[in-house]
Amino acid sequence: MAEVPSETTVREKPVEQVDTVVIRFAGDSGDGMQLTGTQFTNESAIAGNDIATLPDYPAEIRAPAGTLAGVSGFQVNFSEGRVFTPGDRPDVLVVMNPAALSVNIADLRDGGILVADSDAFTLSNIRKAGMDGDPLADASLNKRVRVFAVPLTRMTTDSIADMGLPKKTMVRCKNFFALGLCSWMFNRPIEQTLAWIGIKFAKSPALVEANTRVFKAGWNFGETTEVFVHTYEVKPAKIEPGTYTNMTGNRALALGLMAAASKAGKSMFFGSYPITPASDILHELAAHKNFDVTTFQAEDEIAAVCSAIGASFGGALGVTASSGPGIALKGEAMGLAVITELPLVIVNVQRGGPSTGLPTKTEQADLMQALYGRNGESPLAIVAPATPVECFNMAFEAVHVALKYMVPVMILSDGYLANGAQPWKIPDYDELPDISVRYWKGDLGFHPYLRNEDTLSRPWVIPGTPGFEHRIGGLEKDYNSGDISYDPANHERMTRVRAEKIERVNEDLNPLCVEGSELGELLMVGWGSTYGALAQATEELNAEGLATGHLHLRWLNPLPVEELKRIFARYKTIVVPELNMGQLVRILRERLLVDAIPVSRVQGQPFKVGELKARVKAIVEEGR
Amino acid sequence: MSGEQAKLNRKDFVSDQDVRWCPGCGDYAILAQVQRVMPELNIPRENIVFVSGIGCSSRFPYYMNTYGFHSIHGRATAIASGLKLARPELSVWVVTGDGDGLSIGGNHLIHLLRRNLDINVLLFNNEIYGLTKGQYSPTSRMGQITKSSPLGVADHPFDTVSLALGADATFVARTVDTETQHLQSMLTRAVEHKGTSFIEILQNCPIFNDGAFEEVSGKGSRIQNQLVLEHGQPLLFGPEDARMGVALGKDMSPQVVNMESTPEEQVLLHDETNEALGFFLSRLERPEFPVPLGVIRAMDRPIYEKEVAAQAKRALSEMGQPDFNKLFCGGDTWTVE
Ligand SMILES: Cc1ncc(C[n+]2csc(CCOP(=O)(O)OP(=O)(O)O)c2C)c(N)n1
Ligand code: SF4
Numbered sequence: 001m002a003e004v005p006s007e008t009t010v011r012e013k014p015v016e017q018v019d020t021v022v023i024r025f026a027g028d029s030g031d032g033m034q035l036t037g038t039q040f041t042n043e044s045a046i047a048g049n050d051i052a053t054l055p056d057y058p059a060e061i062r063a064p065a066g067t068l069a070g071v072s073g074f075q076v077n078f079s080e081g082r083v084f085t086p087g088d089r090p091d092v093l094v095v096m097n098p099a100a101l102s103v104n105i106a107d108l109r110d111g112g113i114l115v116a117d118s119d120a121f122t123l124s125n126i127r128k129a130g131m132d133g134d135p136l137a138d139a140s141l142n143k144r145v146r147v148f149a150v151p152l153t154r155m156t157t158d159s160i161a162d163m164g165l166p167k168k169t170m171v172r173c174k175n176f177f178a179l180g181l182c183s184w185m186f187n188r189p190i191e192q193t194l195a196w197i198g199i200k201f202a203k204s205p206a207l208v209e210a211n212t213r214v215f216k217a218g219w220n221f222g223e224t225t226e227v228f229v230h231t232y233e234v235k236p237a238k239i240e241p242g243t244y245t246n247m248t249g250n251r252a253l254a255l256g257l258m259a260a261a262s263k264a265g266k267s268m269f270f271g272s273y274p275i276t277p278a279s280d281i282l283h284e285l286a287a288h289k290n291f292d293v294t295t296f297q298a299e300d301e302i303a304a305v306c307s308a309i310g311a312s313f314g315g316a317l318g319v320t321a322s323s324g325p326g327i328a329l330k331g332e333a334m335g336l337a338v339i340t341e342l343p344l345v346i347v348n349v350q351r352g353g354p355s356t357g358l359p360t361k362t363e364q365a366d367l368m369q370a371l372y373g374r375n376g377e378s379p380l381a382i383v384a385p386a387t388p389v390e391c392f393n394m395a396f397e398a399v400h401v402a403l404k405y406m407v408p409v410m411i412l413s414d415g416y417l418a419n420g421a422q423p424w425k426i427p428d429y430d431e432l433p434d435i436s437v438r439y440w441k442g443d444l445g446f447h448p449y450l451r452n453e454d455t456l457s458r459p460w461v462i463p464g465t466p467g468f469e470h471r472i473g474g475l476e477k478d479y480n481s482g483d484i485s486y487d488p489a490n491h492e493r494m495t496r497v498r499a500e501k502i503e504r505v506n507e508d509l510n511p512l513c514v515e516g517s518e519l520g521e522l523l524m525v526g527w528g529s530t531y532g533a534l535a536q537a538t539e540e541l542n543a544e545g546l547a548t549g550h551l552h553l554r555w556l557n558p559l560p561v562e563e564l565k566r567i568f569a570r571y572k573t574i575v576v577p578e579l580n581m582g583q584l585v586r587i588l589r590e591r592l593l594v595d596a597i598p599v600s601r602v603q604g605q606p607f608k609v610g611e612l613k614a615r616v617k618a619i620v621e622e623g624r
Numbered sequence: 625m626s627g628e629q630a631k632l633n634r635k636d637f638v639s640d641q642d643v644r645w646c647p648g649c650g651d652y653a654i655l656a657q658v659q660r661v662m663p664e665l666n667i668p669r670e671n672i673v674f675v676s677g678i679g680c681s682s683r684f685p686y687y688m689n690t691y692g693f694h695s696i697h698g699r700a701t702a703i704a705s706g707l708k709l710a711r712p713e714l715s716v717w718v719v720t721g722d723g724d725g726l727s728i729g730g731n732h733l734i735h736l737l738r739r740n741l742d743i744n745v746l747l748f749n750n751e752i753y754g755l756t757k758g759q760y761s762p763t764s765r766m767g768q769i770t771k772s773s774p775l776g777v778a779d780h781p782f783d784t785v786s787l788a789l790g791a792d793a794t795f796v797a798r799t800v801d802t803e804t805q806h807l808q809s810m811l812t813r814a815v816e817h818k819g820t821s822f823i824e825i826l827q828n829c830p831i832f833n834d835g836a837f838e839e840v841s842g843k844g845s846r847i848q849n850q851l852v853l854e855h856g857q858p859l860l861f862g863p864e865d866a867r868m869g870v871a872l873g874k875d876m877s878p879q880v881v882n883m884e885s886t887p888e889e890q891v892l893l894h895d896e897t898n899e900a901l902g903f904f905l906s907r908l909e910r911p912e913f914p915v916p917l918g919v920i921r922a923m924d925r926p927i928y929e930k931e932v933a934a935q936a937k938r939a940l941s942e943m944g945q946p947d948f949n950k951l952f953c954g955g956d957t958w959t960v961e
Binding site: 308 | 689709944953
């Protein structure tokens with residue numbers, strides 16, 4: 001066995017300084033690439049880099065081994081500067097088999113590093129990946145990128161051969177060899193990883209030892225072999241002081257909802273039915289039952305939202321979460337929450353559609369569904385976090401609005417935010433604002449649709465309150481008495497009140513903030529998870545001399561129309577990049593009567609900055 | 625205001641809304657019995673909540689001077705489940721119809737029954753869709769002529785009680801809108817039962833399905849056809865001078881026996897806790913057999929909201945009081961100076 005690496009190990013090979021690295025791990029679904037990527041990300045975060053990640057895994061849990069369909073990837077971008085996106089093209093690609101190479105190789109930038117497990121490049125695996133000859137030996141590939149063929153499987157099994165483990169178990173450790181090698185290559189701190197292996201495999205001391213040994217073998221291989229001549233170092237980023245942890249969008253949502261409910265002094269009730277990529281919110285909340293959180297795995301999405309509505313009627317904060325197909329099922333019940341004017345938070349972690357679509361891929365195609373996907377005039381407040389970390393704050397705001405205005409609020413996240421990770425500066429709970437809930441204090445003349453003058457919200461008098469027994473329901477109610485009413489003028493009045501409540505939410509929102517140029521040639525308007533790509537593109541376009549502003553909307557309903565008009569007036573061209581066929585752009589065109597131009601991408605993948613810039617520039621050129 | 629509880633009477637449960645069912649609708653009788661029983665239950669009025677779906681029957685909450693929620697078609701059971709989980713101390717009642725509860729809401733109903741929340745479900749079965757003006761329902765009989773089945777219903781109907789038993793309900797009873805005393809006693813039993821109580825109430829819709837239950841509610845025929853169940857008592861029915869009994873045949877099939885020529889030991893005894901007997905009773909088919917009325921099953925099983933509360937308590941004792949700052953720092957952390 002080689003030496004145990006430690007902080008004090010003297011690195012013998014020269015260190016090359018680089019400012020940003022994009023690395024992608026790719027292998028079979030069973031190869032543990034998500035785990036490897038996640039842990040490498042943690043190491044990079046601990047090293048003080050700014051990071052962004054993109055997990056990309058197939059819908060099948062285990063597609064046939066070695067096939068193109070079974071390839072799972074995890075990309076992380078780490079830098080000493082600010083990181084907005086997981087990066088367009090990896091600098092380093094680690095592949096565990098020919099299929100992973102075949103799927104990913106075109107993305108590897110010219111001059112980049114390819115590390116491949118040469119043991120996996122057998123004739124049959126190469127055939128399964130639909131290739132003829134050994135791609136590692138391909139001359140043009142070797143000319144374009146630097147190929148490191150490493151007998152990774154053999155070295156893995158060699159390093160633990162004396163442990164008497166079954167062959168299959170030994171081979172499964174090989175992702176730790178890759179992790180060890182990459183940790184060495186980029187000078188990552190490894191103490192936490194070693195500790196983490198101990199916790200992760202605590203149930204099996206043999207696996208702790210095996211994975212630890214394999215991890216170190218990978219590290220030592222880098223250090224001792226002739227193959228690699230130097231290592232790379234990415235200096236810590238200049239990050240605001242504070243304590244950080246890695247945060248995914250789904251976890252941030254769960255924590256934000258819990259914290260907000262607690263700040264409002266409310267029990268939280270979460271009704272949900274499992275669906276990718278939203279299920280992790282349920283898992284996270286279910287693990288914290290000591291926080292006055294009830295999770296209810298309902299029999300379907302309809303029951304999930306209805307149970308949340310029932311809980312809200314009872315005085316709890318009702319929350320439900322799903323993805324597009326499940327949101328479709330919740331439609332009628334969301335309308336019930338609109339007309340009964342109960343607080344409710346609905347999370348839609350969007351994925352590629354229609355129907356089952358691309359369950360594990362990201363898309364922003366449910367905006368119209370959120371705005372209009374119910375019968376009747378049925379407005380909801382809609383908020384869209386821009387980054388994984390923002391999911392925390394937006395969840396907090398959503399709860400505030402739901403309780404203050406007695407309205408359903410939808411949070412539009414997506415698969416990219418849900419699974420993507422980002423360093424989160426841990427807030428102090430005690431410094432988060434309180435959320436006040438108004439209770440009915442009057443006495444005489446009560447009816448359930450009396451309205452607060454400022455917010456137009458109706459009083460939330462909950463069952464158990466003596467003397468105020470009342471009935472609510474899905475039938476239209478009389479403005480003045482709260483009784484059932486079919487009166488035409490009353491219906492219009494109530495419809496307008498429900499719409500006006502949502503409009504008044506504008507008064508609670510922060511002013512819009514344009515990043516990049518305050519005025520000029522181009523304004524890019526975006527929403528949701530495209531923030532990083534748009535921010536990066538904006539920075540680069542300005543550096544290239546095109547005066548570009550970037551406006552990223554958080555609240556999509558209500559829209560601050562007048563404010564938007566003033567901002568739009570400062571730019572020649574308005575472009576709206578979205579991961580759909582052009583949804584926000586239609587809303588903006590309709591509401592503002594501006595000639596905003598869509599930039600669409602519906603490939604189940606985030607924008608690539610390079611491609612986005614090229615398309616935006618073409619539009620600006622055309623307009624000149 | 626809570627002091628008024630002690631002296632509540634029927635009128636205290638009558639809301640100020642005009643009741644809008646058709647004249648002669650069985651729903652009136654059910655409403656009256658519910659309002660009559662409520663004061664006897666000693667539950668503070670403010671703690672009572674009626675939740676319903678959509679249908680004629682589902683208008684019920686508006687007429688009760690309690691808390692109420694008239695929701696959407698088929699989903700009352702799901703809404704009630706969330707409400708009960710959030711507020712276990714409330715007395716939660718679901719009012720549903722055969723279309724609302726067994727067709728569009730069938731899924732939620734079976735899941736409520738299996739989970740066994742302490743909720744009382746009143747299913748008004750009129751074997752027709754009333755509110756939408758007369759289409760057949762999942763309990764309409766084969767061959768029945770309705771607006772949507774001019775040549776007769778081709779669907780095989782659910783037996784409501786069999787379905788509830790099959791979903792592992794812990795309390796299942798059947799009664800009739802016109803049997804005021806029996807209906808009241810079933811309501812009282814439902815409240816006493818801890819867990820989901822399911823009562824099928826045979827309800828006449830004089831407009832679209834008049835006389836559907838004539839054999840059990842008609843003056844001349846009811847005695848002939850009602851098999852009134854009493855725990856521990858033999859399964860006997862019919863007029864005093866022509867008593868009949870239900871026995872188990874040699875091939876394990878049910879048999880009607882004449883008590884004049886049969887010793888009483890041969891007749892089955894009712895046992896609310898016997899699951900097999902419950903199914904046996906639910907499969908007695910009219911007109912060959914009488915219609916069992918009463919508590920068909922009553923048994924104990926853990927109550928869902930109590931299990932959930934116990935888990936929350938366990939979480940508190942194992943993981944401690946909520947500490948958000950600790951939670952936020954749950955994963956790997958690092959500090960930037
Ligand atoms: C989603 C939806 N589908 C259909 C309807 C129309 N609808 C209202 S009540 C009803 C059937 C009611 O039948 P039942 O539950 O037996 O109640 P009854 O009116 O007979 O008391 C139907 C189909 C509706 N309101 N909502
Ligand atoms: S239609 Fe039938 S069920 Fe509905 S109110 Fe009239 S009589 Fe009753």
